[in-house]
Amino acid sequence: MIKNFIIFIIVLVIGFIFFSIFLDFNGSEELKGLGKYYAENGAEEVGAANLVTAIVVTYRGLDTLGEVSILFLTASIIGFVLSLSSSNNEDRKVRQASEILKTTSKVLVPIIFVFGAYVFINGHLSPGGGFQGGAIIASGVLLLFLADPKRKINHKLIQWIEAASGISFLLLGIAGILLAGGFLDNSFLSLGKLGHIFSAGAVPIIYIAVGLKVGAELTSIITNYNEIQKEEE
Numbered sequence: 001m002i003k004n005f006i007i008f009i010i011v012l013v014i015g016f017i018f019f020s021i022f023l024d025f026n027g028s029e030e031l032k033g034l035g036k037y038y039a040e041n042g043a044e045e046v047g048a049a050n051l052v053t054a055i056v057v058t059y060r061g062l063d064t065l066g067e068v069s070i071l072f073l074t075a076s077i078i079g080f081v082l083s084l085s086s087s088n089n090e091d092r093k094v095r096q097a098s099e100i101l102k103t104t105s106k107v108l109v110p111i112i113f114v115f116g117a118y119v120f121i122n123g124h125l126s127p128g129g130g131f132q133g134g135a136i137i138a139s140g141v142l143l144l145f146l147a148d149p150k151r152k153i154n155h156k157l158i159q160w161i162e163a164a165s166g167i168s169f170l171l172l173g174i175a176g177i178l179l180a181g182g183f184l185d186n187s188f189l190s191l192g193k194l195g196h197i198f199s200a201g202a203v204p205i206i207y208i209a210v211g212l213k214v215g216a217e218l219t220s221i222i223t224n225y226n227e228i229q230k231e232e233e
Contacts, residue, residue, distance in 0.1 A: 047191030048124035048200035054186075056129065057206045061173060061184030067131075068169065068213060072162075075217040079224040097147050105147035112140035120211030124200035130210025137211070138218030145226045153223050162216035169209040172202055 031039050038055055048054035056064050120133025144151055176185035184206060192199035 043194060046186060046200060046203065047194055048203055049195045050124055050126055050128070053123050053127070053129040054200060054203055057184055057203060057210070058186050061176070061182075064184070064210070065169075065173065068166070068210065071214060071217050072166070075220050078221050097149070102147045105143050109140045109143055112143065113137055116140065116211070116215065120207045121204060122197070123207040123211075124203040125195065125197065130207045131214050133207070133211040134214025134216075135218060137215035138222060141219045142222050145222060149226065151226075153219070155220075155223065158216050158220050158223065161212055162220065165209045165213035165216065169206065169213065172206050172209065176202070 030036075038051065038059070042051040042055065042059075043049075046054045046058050116133045116136035116139075118133075119128035119136055120130045123129035123133065141153070144153075173184045175188055176183055179185075179188035181187065184202075186201035186203045186206065189201040189205075191201045197204075
């Protein structure tokens with residue numbers, strides 16, 4: 001009874017704090033600081049119609065490098081933990097997928113892969129980008145495993161894609177330093193015409209590298225998890 005009363009008091013206090021914040025909140029009617037600068041100069045400097053995600057790989061390129069690094073460490077740790085626990089799953093049985101799921105996966109997986117590639121290739125023109133496209137591709141891999149849990153994917157191929165895309169990302173960042181104004185500065189390639197597929201300088205190439213890396217890392221997590229679910233032959 002006392003425990004529930006304490007929880008109730010805590011929830012009540014937190015609710016009061018958030019309600020006070022809500023009453024005192026006044027939204028800004030105009031952009032200020034960096035937001036204003038991005039809105040006024042971003043299209044000219046970056047050359048991307050989708051300025052929101054383009055900022056992530058240009059003005060905030062170092063942040064993106066950190067995010068990709070965190071995802072890589074996460075995938076590595078999960079793979080290590082799953083490999084340690086795989087020996088304890090020898091008696092696990094694999095449930096067979098239905099014919100509907102198997103048939104549907106044959107139709108949807110190629111579409112998912114193409115759509116994922118479209119999202120990160122066109123990230124400078126429409127909502128999307130490397131992280132979103134990579135996650136979509138990984139969801140296609142997950143559907144493959146749901147349809148066929150015993151399916152095998154070449155681990156070396158995944159590692160090669162992950163390594164090659166990661167190195168390409170760093171090289172593009174260094175090229176921005178050497179040939180333009182800073183890390184991942186996309187202007188070392190022609191900005192082209194705003195709104196066209198060949199525009200925004202190096203942003204589409206950067207998105208391709210990020211999309212492949214994110215897709216490979218998430219696929220690695222899914223693959224490692226699937227390995228411990230398989231029935232021992």
